[in-house]
Amino acid sequence: MSIDTFLILEKIILVVIIIAASMGVAAYSTWAERKVAAVMQDRIGPLRAGPFGLLQPLADGGKLFFKEEIVPDNSTKWLFMLAPAMFIFTSLMTSAIIPWGPDFVINGSEGARTVALQVADINIGILYVFGVVSIGVYGIMLGGWASNNKFSLLSAIRAASQAISYELALGLSLIALLMLTGTLSLRTIVEQQHGFWDGNYFTWNFFKQPLGFVIFLVCSFAELNRAPFDMPESESELNMGYHLEYSSMKLGMFLFAEYINMFISSAVLATLFFGGYNFPWMDQVQAAVPSGIFSLICVGVLMAKVVGFILFFMFVRWTLPRFRFDQLLNLGWTKLIPLALFNMLVTGAVILFFFNKK
Amino acid sequence: MSLHDIIFWILSLWAIVCAIFVVISRNPVNSVLFLIATFFAISGHYILMNAQFLAIVNIIVYAGAIMVLFLFVIMLMNLNTDTEPQKSRLVHFAALISAGSLLLVVLSAFRKAELTQIPVTDAGDIGLIKVLGKTLFDHYVLPFELSSVLFLAAMVGAMVIGRKEVVEEKSTK
Numbered sequence: 001m002s003i004d005t006f007l008i009l010e011k012i013i014l015v016v017i018i019i020a021a022s023m024g025v026a027a028y029s030t031w032a033e034r035k036v037a038a039v040m041q042d043r044i045g046p047l048r049a050g051p052f053g054l055l056q057p058l059a060d061g062g063k064l065f066f067k068e069e070i071v072p073d074n075s076t077k078w079l080f081m082l083a084p085a086m087f088i089f090t091s092l093m094t095s096a097i098i099p100w101g102p103d104f105v106i107n108g109s110e111g112a113r114t115v116a117l118q119v120a121d122i123n124i125g126i127l128y129v130f131g132v133v134s135i136g137v138y139g140i141m142l143g144g145w146a147s148n149n150k151f152s153l154l155s156a157i158r159a160a161s162q163a164i165s166y167e168l169a170l171g172l173s174l175i176a177l178l179m180l181t182g183t184l185s186l187r188t189i190v191e192q193q194h195g196f197w198d199g200n201y202f203t204w205n206f207f208k209q210p211l212g213f214v215i216f217l218v219c220s221f222a223e224l225n226r227a228p229f230d231m232p233e234s235e236s237e238l239n240m241g242y243h244l245e246y247s248s249m250k251l252g253m254f255l256f257a258e259y260i261n262m263f264i265s266s267a268v269l270a271t272l273f274f275g276g277y278n279f280p281w282m283d284q285v286q287a288a289v290p291s292g293i294f295s296l297i298c299v300g301v302l303m304a305k306v307v308g309f310i311l312f313f314m315f316v317r318w319t320l321p322r323f324r325f326d327q328l329l330n331l332g333w334t335k336l337i338p339l340a341l342f343n344m345l346v347t348g349a350v351i352l353f354f355f356n357k358k
Numbered sequence: 359m360s361l362h363d364i365i366f367w368i369l370s371l372w373a374i375v376c377a378i379f380v381v382i383s384r385n386p387v388n389s390v391l392f393l394i395a396t397f398f399a400i401s402g403h404y405i406l407m408n409a410q411f412l413a414i415v416n417i418i419v420y421a422g423a424i425m426v427l428f429l430f431v432i433m434l435m436n437l438n439t440d441t442e443p444q445k446s447r448l449v450h451f452a453a454l455i456s457a458g459s460l461l462l463v464v465l466s467a468f469r470k471a472e473l474t475q476i477p478v479t480d481a482g483d484i485g486l487i488k489v490l491g492k493t494l495f496d497h498y499v500l501p502f503e504l505s506s507v508l509f510l511a512a513m514v515g516a517m518v519i520g521r522k523e524v525v526e527e528k529s530t531k
Contacts, residue, residue, distance in 0.1 A: 124414045
């Protein structure tokens with residue numbers, strides 16, 4: 001087995017760009033969150049650092065870096081250190097399988113070379129996302145437990161039960177989508193949603209699986225620990241929840257990883273249900289511009305969709321009040337899971353009776 | 359040594375060391391964490407054998423769900439080195455006998471294994487999801503469905519046991 005040096009180089013560059021972009025988007029999500037909150041509450045929001053307060057994320061980052069780092073005496077030290085790192089690591093891992101744009105061709109001295117804008121197109125595709133999501137809760141649990149604080153522990157346990165409950169509905173809502181696409185590979189799922197209208201019907205999965213999308217969206221709110229499901233860090237009951245004992249950049253990593261999670265899950269939502277990098281009249285655009293530019297346009301379209309989802313997450317946060325914890329678990333187990341099963345049944349019946357390919 | 363061999367040895371060493379630490383570490387939380395690390399090493403082995411589906415299911419089910427519940431219970435019980443209960447002699451003895459007999463079984467199973475054989479990697483596509491699905495729903499559809507009914511029964515049973523108190527509370531009100 002020989003290793004293609006250029007392939008490795010290409011992938012490393014891609015990984016670095018994606019990680020840098022995730023960090024950048026996450027940093028500016030913190031700014032956007034304040035601005036959105038301010039607009040919705042008729043305030044001005046960050047204003048002092050730079051024009052429109054645009055340097056605010058840098059100021060916050062600098063502040064967190066220079067703060068005193070406190071490790072509680074009775075904590076389990078190595079786990080206390082490990083937890084934030086694990087949390088941010090798992091939140092970045094998912095970005096590896098998202099197709100950010102179509103392939104483009106570079107004409108070099110050794111002939112044309114096709115570059116894929118996806119780190120890995122793996123056979124198991126979306127299951128990888130589930131794997132990462134399911135281990136993502138360890139960061140919170142270990143952080144909460146290692147702090148040796150009641151509130152942190154309570155919050156960690158809340159986070160774990162919430163994550164486990166909503167993973168089920170998340171998986172079930174996706175099964176219906178996967179029955180439709182017949183593949184797990186995110187790249188193939190995106191390619192199936194080519195364009196916007198295929199002559200008979202919309203190509204985007206949202207128009208084929210509206211119920212599945214709603215269930216998936218609600219579950220991703222819960223998996224992200226965002227309002228209205230932000231029980232693990234509800235300030236009024238648990239102070240700050242699992243990162244109560246954290247200070248300095250460790251706290252920063254926890255807060256930051258949540259915004260990275262939001263960015264990545266917006267990308268997954270856009271990829272699965274809203275056509276990924278596809279947009280209406282893309283064939284005409286592709287014919288008009290060179291392949292490199294076309295790929296850039298596609299990446300821009302995906303980013304626009306991602307930003308749309310992030311803004312939606314923020315609107316919801318500043319609109320809806322927080323659920324009570326038993327209401328949350330009830331919603332997950334007795335409403336969303338049966339609904340997802342029903343969706344699966346209907347999808348199966350429709351495929352069997354109307355689109356049977358045999 | 360090819361790249362596959364190197365990865366194989368690293369993963370094997372990782373799995374064995376972590377498995378040993380699962381047994382010898384005094385703090386139950388550390389045991390759980392080492393067990394999770396072991397699962398990751400085993401998933402790595404699955405990927406080497408081109409069984410991506412098994413690898414990811416191993417992570418989702420074992421590392422992601424079952425071990426979270428383990429950790430959950432250990433955190434709630436707040437087990438620590440000092441609160442570890444002292445087991446009686448009889449339990450020690452029983453553990454020794456059962457572990458010894460397990461060792462005998464494993465030894466007899468591996469007695470005839472060829473040590474010189476190079477680990478088979480990247481061979482066959484039985485682990486890929488398409489092939490696995492076709493095999494499960496074609497050749498083994500009856501056992502597959504039977505086991506799923508069994509799982510459903512177990513799940514419903516757990517629900518019934520778990521809900522018992524709530525129902526009684528409501529009837530008394």
